[in-house]
Amino acid sequence: MRETARRVRQRRAEFGRRVPSNVRWLIFCAVLLAIPFIPFFTDAWIQMFFFVGLYVVLGLGLNVVVGFAGLLDLGYVAFFAAGAYTLGILGSPGSAIDLQLSFWAILPLGILVGAVFGILLGLPVLPLRGDYLAIVTLGFGEIIRLFLVNRDDLTNGSQGISAIPHPALPLIGHIESFTEWYFFILVLAVVVAVVTSRLRDARIGRAWEAIREDEDVAAAMGIDTVKYKLMAFSTGAAIGGLGGVIYASHIGFINPAAFSLQVSIDVIALVIIGGMGSTPGVVVGSFILVGIPRILLLKETGDFLGRFNWLRDAINHGVDAINSLSPWNLGSLPPANVWGTEIADDTRFIIFGALLVAIMVLRPSGLLPSRRRQMEFEHPTEAEVSPKATLA
Amino acid sequence: MLVADNVGMQFQGLSALSEVSLRVPAGEIRGLIGPNGAGKTTFFNCVTGFYRPTSGSLSLDGRRIDGLHAHEISVLGVSRTFQNIRLFSNMTALENVLVGRHAKISVGGAEVASDRTRSGHRIVDALHTLPGIPRALGRGLAEVAGAVSRPPQVRTAEREAITKSRELLTAVGLAGRENVVARNLPYGDQRRLEIARALATEPKLLLLDEPTAGMNPQESAAMVALIRRIRDEFQTTVILIEHQMRVVMGACERITVLDYGRKISEGTPAEIQRDTKVIEAYLGTRAIAGQPHAAP
Numbered sequence: 271m272r273e274t275a276r277r278v279r280q281r282r283a284e285f286g287r288r289v290p291s292n293v294r295w296l297i298f299c300a301v302l303l304a305i306p307f308i309p310f311f312t313d314a315w316i317q318m319f320f321f322v323g324l325y326v327v328l329g330l331g332l333n334v335v336v337g338f339a340g341l342l343d344l345g346y347v348a349f350f351a352a353g354a355y356t357l358g359i360l361g362s363p364g365s366a367i368d369l370q371l372s373f374w375a376i377l378p379l380g381i382l383v384g385a386v387f388g389i390l391l392g393l394p395v396l397p398l399r400g401d402y403l404a405i406v407t408l409g410f411g412e413i414i415r416l417f418l419v420n421r422d423d424l425t426n427g428s429q430g431i432s433a434i435p436h437p438a439l440p441l442i443g444h445i446e447s448f449t450e451w452y453f454f455i456l457v458l459a460v461v462v463a464v465v466t467s468r469l470r471d472a473r474i475g476r477a478w479e480a481i482r483e484d485e486d487v488a489a490a491m492g493i494d495t496v497k498y499k500l501m502a503f504s505t506g507a508a509i510g511g512l513g514g515v516i517y518a519s520h521i522g523f524i525n526p527a528a529f530s531l532q533v534s535i536d537v538i539a540l541v542i543i544g545g546m547g548s549t550p551g552v553v554v555g556s557f558i559l560v561g562i563p564r565i566l567l568l569k570e571t572g573d574f575l576g577r578f579n580w581l582r583d584a585i586n587h588g589v590d591a592i593n594s595l596s597p598w599n600l601g602s603l604p605p606a607n608v609w610g611t612e613i614a615d616d617t618r619f620i621i622f623g624a625l626l627v628a629i630m631v632l633r634p635s636g637l638l639p640s641r642r643r644q645m646e647f648e649h650p651t652e653a654e655v656s657p658k659a660t661l662a
Numbered sequence: 663m664l665v666a667d668n669v670g671m672q673f674q675g676l677s678a679l680s681e682v683s684l685r686v687p688a689g690e691i692r693g694l695i696g697p698n699g700a701g702k703t704t705f706f707n708c709v710t711g712f713y714r715p716t717s718g719s720l721s722l723d724g725r726r727i728d729g730l731h732a733h734e735i736s737v738l739g740v741s742r743t744f745q746n747i748r749l750f751s752n753m754t755a756l757e758n759v760l761v762g763r764h765a766k767i768s769v770g771g772a773e774v775a776s777d778r779t780r781s782g783h784r785i786v787d788a789l790h791t792l793p794g795i796p797r798a799l800g801r802g803l804a805e806v807a808g809a810v811s812r813p814p815q816v817r818t819a820e821r822e823a824i825t826k827s828r829e830l831l832t833a834v835g836l837a838g839r840e841n842v843v844a845r846n847l848p849y850g851d852q853r854r855l856e857i858a859r860a861l862a863t864e865p866k867l868l869l870l871d872e873p874t875a876g877m878n879p880q881e882s883a884a885m886v887a888l889i890r891r892i893r894d895e896f897q898t899t900v901i902l903i904e905h906q907m908r909v910v911m912g913a914c915e916r917i918t919v920l921d922y923g924r925k926i927s928e929g930t931p932a933e934i935q936r937d938t939k940v941i942e943a944y945l946g947t948r949a950i951a952g953q954p955h956a957a958p
Contacts, residue, residue, distance in 0.1 A: 447900050473767050473820070474807030475755075480761045483750040489732035490710055490742060490767035492863050500801050 292448070295411025302456060314327060316448040318564040320520065323455035325560040328537045329552035330462045333560040336538065338470055339502035340482030345391065345411030346537050349507040352387045352515025353380040353417060353531035358431035358524050359424065365431050366424045373437040377515050384511020385504040387414075392503035396496055398483075411534050418526040430525025434518050451520055452567040458516065461602030462509055462550050469505065470547075478502055491633065536560065543629050545636025548593070554637050558625075563618055566610035576607035663688040663723060663901045664709070670717035671923075676727070678704040678712050679923045681718070688866075691893055691900045693914030693931075694727055697943060700920040702818045702903045703745055706869050710742050712733040722867065723754075741865035745855040745872050751845040755836060755855050758844055759827035762862025767823045809868055825861060833895070834858045834888065850881050859890070861896060874909050882906060886913045911935070919943065 306316055335343045357376050359365050395406045418425045425431070436444045437454070445454055455475060469475050477498045480488035489495050518524045536559055544555025565571055586602045593599050604612060613621065629636065664686040671679040683788040686692045694702050709720055709734035727735050731832040741762075750758050808816045829838060834854040839847065844855060853873055860868060869891065874882040886909055889893045893900050904910045909930040910917060919927040919934060921943040927934060935939055 280930070469806065469809050471763065472812075472816070474805055474809050476757060477764060478760055479757075480750050480764075481755060483752060484748055485713060486732070487744070487748045487750070488761070490736055491859065492733050492736035493761070494731075494733045496800060497802065501806065503839050504802075505806060548788065 276337045282322065284467060287587075293615050305453055309478060310567075312570070313448045314568050314570075317564075318561055318568070320448065320451050321453050322556050323459045324450070324520075325556040326459045326553055327455070327462050327516070328510060328513045328533075329540050329556055330459070330466050330549065331506045331513065332476075332541055333506075333547060333549075333552055334466055334469065334509070335502050335506035337476060338466075338477040338482070339499060341499060341502060342400065343407045343503070343506070344404050344534050345409070345414075345509055346409035346506070347529050347531065347533040348391065348411045348534060349384040349387055349510030350514040350517065351385045351414050351526075351568075353465065353511030354518035354524050354529070355418065355425060355431070356380040356511070357515045357518045358434050361435045362431050362433050364433070365426065373435045373515075373519055376435075376513070377437075380511045380515035381508045381512050382511070385508040385513065388499055388504035391507070392500045396499055408531070408534075413532060414528050415529050415531075425526070427468065428525055428527070430523055432523040436519055436522075441482070444590040448552060455516065458512070462512070466509075467549055474498070474501065474644045486498045528583055532608065535623075540624060543636060545639035547635065547640035548638050549639040551636050552642070558560060559622065563614040566614040568610070571610040571611050572607040575609045576605070578606040578609075604639025663690075664901070665721050665724075666705075666709075666718070667707070668718035669708060669715050669718075669720060669728075670850075671701070671708055671713055672716045677923055679708065679715070679903065679920075682870045682920070682923070682925050684925065684928065686899055686901060688899050689893065689897065690916060691889065691902060691914050692901045693910040693917040694901055694920065695803055695905070695910055695925075695934075696920035699922075700943075701923040702920055704923075705920070706742060706871055706901075706928050707718035709735075709867075710740055722815075733765075736863055739864070739866035740869065741860040741863045741867070743853070743860050743871055744860060744872060745875065747849075747852050747856055749844040749852055749855060749859070751841060753859075754829055754841050754843055755831060755847065756824070756840040756860050758821055758855055759830055759862045762859040763827060764825040764863075766826075766862075766864060801916050824874065830858045831855075832862070833892075841855075850877060853877075853885070854888070857892070860878060861898075864896075865898055868892070868899060868900045869903075871903045872905060873902070874904065874906055879908070882909050883912075885909070889913050 287495055288442055298642075305311055305319060311319075318454055328346070331349075332343065332346050335346075337340050340563065356379055357373070359367050359377065360371050360376050361373065391407065391410050395403055395410075397607050421426055421427075422429070434447060438444045442450065445451055471480075477488065477493045480493060485495055517528075521528075540555035541552060541558040542555075543558060544551030544553070582603045583604065589600050589602055611637060664684075666682055666684050669679055669682045670677070682701070682705060684692075696702055703715065708715045708728065711727070711730055713732065715728050718728070719726060722735075722738055722740060727738060727740070730738075750761060753761070779802055779900070804893065828837075828840060831837060834857050836851060836854055836858065838852065844852065847855060856875065857868075857870070860870075873889065874885045877885060889900060889902065890913065891924065892898065902910070902914060904913075914931060917927075917929065917934045918925060919940050921936075926939050926943060927937045
């Protein structure tokens, strides 16, 4: 296993030497731009890519909190919900506060509401570290969801809000088709990626990194750790709010069920699998965790898998033979064309869990780690090996 | 410069420091010695705001600093190194020093030093910070906007910080090691890097916690030379915790001795070497009768 990983890395390094990085980026961008024009990709495929893009945006936002500042936030869905409901409540006709503002007027408000929620969550949890922080943020996510269910005068409870406006653009008009949505999220993901990588490279990013490495020493170097942790929370939350606005607008209907703990777990899992603190990692993680399950649900995948009914028959014959000999009934495999949906619906979390465990064991820094995270995992610091010496 | 007045630090009944008073005039290199557990590092932690002293007061150039946050004290001009090296180990040497420059890099609007004064009451202190919240929000937003849009003044500030950091690395003898990740530096270089990082905050008072721990005599001598040079070049006051007597006697102008959290002696190296109380603290009471000339 280790041997294979080494060889893969070697081959990748060779590829890197042959093709300079800016050329690789150009190829990557060209492929992304071409996707909607490839006839193979039906609308369902394009929508899958849209959701991958949406989770890239969310992942990049959470990456600021978890990857840059090292604050484990398990309640990220709260900010996603805050953005989505800002658009729903202010934009939908017939909602509680029916201002019927346009999408573009509400977008900055959604980002702002997300940021404010980030500060609201950040203030009480700032003295907490590590596991304690994770538990409290987890609770915060649930509180927001229950609030959405129970304040039905404002949120219409579990009935949800419908008729949420789509963004309008000059020349194109309202963004409606899947291709238009795809390009919309592509542009946003690129903008968010540029914003977060610029933050990482600036003084603020260095301060976050110092806090992640050693909070006490960061303070001794003149960094107001409270302020910078709040800034990490609110920046991440603002991006979560942005994602929420886009999601609500794309789906056109929101209810509290869409903002379950599962969203938080998906986003944190994709950040971890991709590699904390790494932008390409978020893209890869998002494709694996959000893209692949959706591909499995596609009709084309079912048609393709349908060809393997002979395999299913063969296995079922074998299983029947065992069933007739043993006291247990092992059942039988379903038709091959529903294998994809079965996996995506029922077995998905088992596979995710196994994947997470495998990544933690084989490649703890993630698939495409940032340079620094990789070092952290390959050479644990003294503090991680031996109990941390106290200050006194 | 630094005035400590009856400083006491209690941890749930355990008294780590009691009634420690000392004055360190500007430009002095002061040694702080004492047996293990005497409270030397605790004293550093009080001065740098890691701990809030339970009694007494600390002031820097006439300004109360006890009860301020660590980052506020840092901005006022106190910086330190650590007994067990605490570098940002996954960052490069240059980045470590750049973190030290943090408060000196202006990003969209001048960073103002804290004007908070200590009232002694937690809630009153918290209320005092309230009016500053809108200003802090504004500065936070300006910093994010500056980092994203990178206007010329931000880029210039960053460039200047890098130049200054390189100078500091050269000053401590780490030229050419800028891009080495801190954890990969040899032990002695890590100690030097900690000093460079501490100097990056432009301290008036530099606290060095056992800078020569684990060094051989040659390395220790080089460290003594470096400390003296730093004092002269950067016009800082230095307080030095040290166990190697050769270093203390060679580097320090005056020495303060702590034992069981109390100050037991203070004076020039020569005076300290003769002080029976000090010998007693280090070697026990019988030693005085047996070996009257034993140096601590």
